[in-house]
Amino acid sequence: KKAIIDPSLFKYKVQPIKKELYEAVIVKASQLSRRKHLFSRDRLKLFLKQHCEPHDGVIKTKATSIAKYNLAEQNFSYFFPDDPPTFIFSPASRRRGRPPKRSSTSLVSN
Numbered sequence: 265k266k267a268i269i270d271p272s273l274f275k276y277k278v279q280p281i282k283k284e285l286y287e288a289v290i291v292k293a294s295q296l297s298r299r300k301h302l303f304s305r306d307r308l309k310l311f312l313k314q315h316c317e318p319h320d321g322v323i324k325t326k327a328t329s330i331a332k333y334n335l336a337e338q339n340f341s342y343f344f345p346d347d348p349p350t351f352i353f354s355p356a357s358r359r360r361g362r363p364p365k366r367s368s369t370s371l372v373s374n
Contacts, residue, residue: 269345
């Protein structure tokens, strides 16, 4: 098995939004950060709503996002340098949900 790569050794190519004014630079991992509250649960929900859709109980990336970001041409190792994770299969639970609530059977006499 390959040794896990130390994240601090990574270098990132940062591309500017306005390419005509600035050029791309390569920076160390320690030089990257994001402002507080820039990433939130609401923004994550919006991102998922814009780029994902449910198919038979599985959340999948929309075809428009796959085409826009050329995701079909990429594989796991393009985004993550280590080996892909191995997921252990766990059988579904035999429970059929919560048992129904019992209603009280006491009678009120007048």
